[in-house]
Amino acid sequence: MEVLADLYDAINSIEVNTVGSIYKLILSMLLGAVVGYERRRKGQTAGVRTFSLISMGATLAMLLSIYVPQEYMGLKNGDPGRIAAQVITGIGFLGAGAIIQMKGSVRGLTTAAGIWMMAIIGMAVGLGMYLLSIFASALILFILVQLERIEKRVSRGAESRIIRISLGTILHDIAEYRKVLKRHNIHLSNFYVDYDFEANETRLNLIVLVRETTNYIDLFSQFAKLYPTKAISLANQLSI
Secondary structure (H helix, E strand, O other), X not given: OHHHHHHHHHHOOOOOOHHHHHHHHHHHHHHHHHHHHHHHHOOOOOOHHHHHHHHHHXXXXXXXXXXXXXXXXXXXXXXXXXXXXXXXXXHHHHHHHHOEEEOOEEEOHHHHHHHHHHHHHHHHHHOOOHHHHHHHHHHHHHHHHHHHHHHHHHHOOOEEEEEEEEEOOOOOOOHHHHHHHHHOOOEEEEEEEEEEOOOOEEEEXXXXXXXXXXXXXXXXXXXXXXXXXXXXXXXXXXXX
C-alpha cells in the first residue's frame, strides 16, 4: 500500500519526476493512438503513429517547460510556459501538411484540426490534467464518429462532389451549366475556372451537392452538348 501511495504521489506531483513523466508519456501516447486509429480508419495518412508522436511530443515539451525553471531558476522564477508556447505555433506546420489542396477541393481539414487538438491534449497531460485530457479525447471521438453520422442524416444522402470539365474553348459564362444542374436538382456550391489562352482551353471545376440517385451519365451527356468538351470527370470532395 505504501508503494502504491508513493506511486500515486509521484504521478500527481506538480514537480517533474521520472515516474510521473513516464506515466504522462504513456497516457498521451494511448490517447493519441485512439484518435489516430479513427483517422487511419477513414483513410488518412496521419494515423496511430503520427497522432501518438504528436501527443507525446507536446507532453514532453510541457514537461521540459516545467523542469527548466524547477531545476535551474527555482519554482517561483522563470516562465514555464515559454517552451510549451512554441508547440502551438510549430504544430501548425504539421496541420498544414495534412491539408491537400487540389484545384478547388480541400482534403484533410478535419485531420489538421485533430492534430492541433491532440497537441493541446498532450500539453494538458504534461500539466497533470489527466481527467480533462481523457474527456477531451472522448469528445474528439464523439465529434469524428457520432457527429459525422448526424451530419449525414441531416443532409439526407447529399454528398459534396467536384465535376471537372475540360473545354476546347474559352468559357465566359456558366449560366448554361447552372440550368442543367437545376434540371437535375443539383445544388452548385461554388466553382473555379482555370484559363489557358494559348491553347484556347478552359478547365472548370464545379463544387456541387448531389444525391445518391443522381444520373451522372445523363448529366454529363447534357454538359457535353453545351460547349466543345474534351473531358468530364467526377471527384470526391472529402473533409476527413
